[in-house]
Amino acid sequence: MVVSHDDTQDVLQETFIQIHTHLDELRQAASERAWVYRIATNEALQWLRSRREFLSLEEDDASPLINTLMADSYTDTGDALVLLMQEAILTLPTMQRTVFNLRYYDELPYEEIASVTGSSVGAAKTNYHFAKEKISNYILAHQ
Amino acid sequence: MKQDIFTQVGKRTPFRTPEGLFEQQEQTLKQAVSRQTSVVRPLRRRWWYAIAACALLLIAVYPVMQLVHSSYLSDTAPVYSQTSSASDDWSDFADADVFLDNMNW
Numbered sequence: 001m002v003v004s005h006d007d008t009q010d011v012l013q014e015t016f017i018q019i020h021t022h023l024d025e026l027r028q029a030a031s032e033r034a035w036v037y038r039i040a041t042n043e044a045l046q047w048l049r050s051r052r053e054f055l056s057l058e059e060d061d062a063s064p065l066i067n068t069l070m071a072d073s074y075t076d077t078g079d080a081l082v083l084l085m086q087e088a089i090l091t092l093p094t095m096q097r098t099v100f101n102l103r104y105y106d107e108l109p110y111e112e113i114a115s116v117t118g119s120s121v122g123a124a125k126t127n128y129h130f131a132k133e134k135i136s137n138y139i140l141a142h143q
Numbered sequence: 144m145k146q147d148i149f150t151q152v153g154k155r156t157p158f159r160t161p162e163g164l165f166e167q168q169e170q171t172l173k174q175a176v177s178r179q180t181s182v183v184r185p186l187r188r189r190w191w192y193a194i195a196a197c198a199l200l201l202i203a204v205y206p207v208m209q210l211v212h213s214s215y216l217s218d219t220a221p222v223y224s225q226t227s228s229a230s231d232d233w234s235d236f237a238d239a240d241v242f243l244d245n246m247n248w
Binding site: 005017069074082105132135 | 148149151152154155156157158159160161168171172175176
């Protein structure tokens with residue numbers, strides 16, 4: 001979600017502070033993992049909203065995020081295909097990107113993804129399906 | 144072909160982390176959390192103390208106020224009934240007063 005190393009550290013720190021502050025609510029949460037992921041996702045989205053340069057007029061204009069990814073000193077540019085896949089992920093709309101990351105990298109079940117994103121299981125599945133399609137098409141077009 | 148892309152890439156990402164990041168992060172978080180708890184908790188406690196003090200003050204003062212109010216009413220009611228023409232007296236006094244009479248209202 002957040003591509004730069006420094007920004008990720010800020011979001012991570014804020015996430016842990018929020019978890020610590022709202023630890024009492026954890027006992028009421030149905031799934032502890034989903035609760036932690038929801039906080040982390042909210043913090044990442046809040047951070048993205050706070051950065052004007054990442055709020056493009058057109059939803060599919062991911063150039064500021066891609067530029068940040070390329071310019072970051074902690075981005076490994078050695079593997080072109082891996083980098084291209086990250087570029088493709090960054091072109092996705094926020095909801096699809098969130099769902100894709102949670103499902104593909106973190107292997108969360110759709111029920112938990114729905115709980116994290118505040119949507120239905122069906123919507124999570126649809127978003128994941130569209131995300132995979134778009135990523136494949138992007139990579140095929142740019143390879 | 145499309146499935147091949149995901150098989151080829153797997154879960155690899157281009158993101159790297161510097162050496163000792165998580166150890167350093169742990170220290171930073173501990174400091175941040177202790178800073179926060181030392182600031183927020185006493186403030187919260189102070190709010191509760193203030194609310195409790197106000198409630199106690201209200202409980203202590205209310206019966207006294209009730210007593211004072213009722214005794215004031217009982218003291219003033221007969222006097223006030225005796226001077227029912229107080230406003231007439233005041234008008235007469237105002238008419239006769241040289242200073243008030245010379246004022247340009």
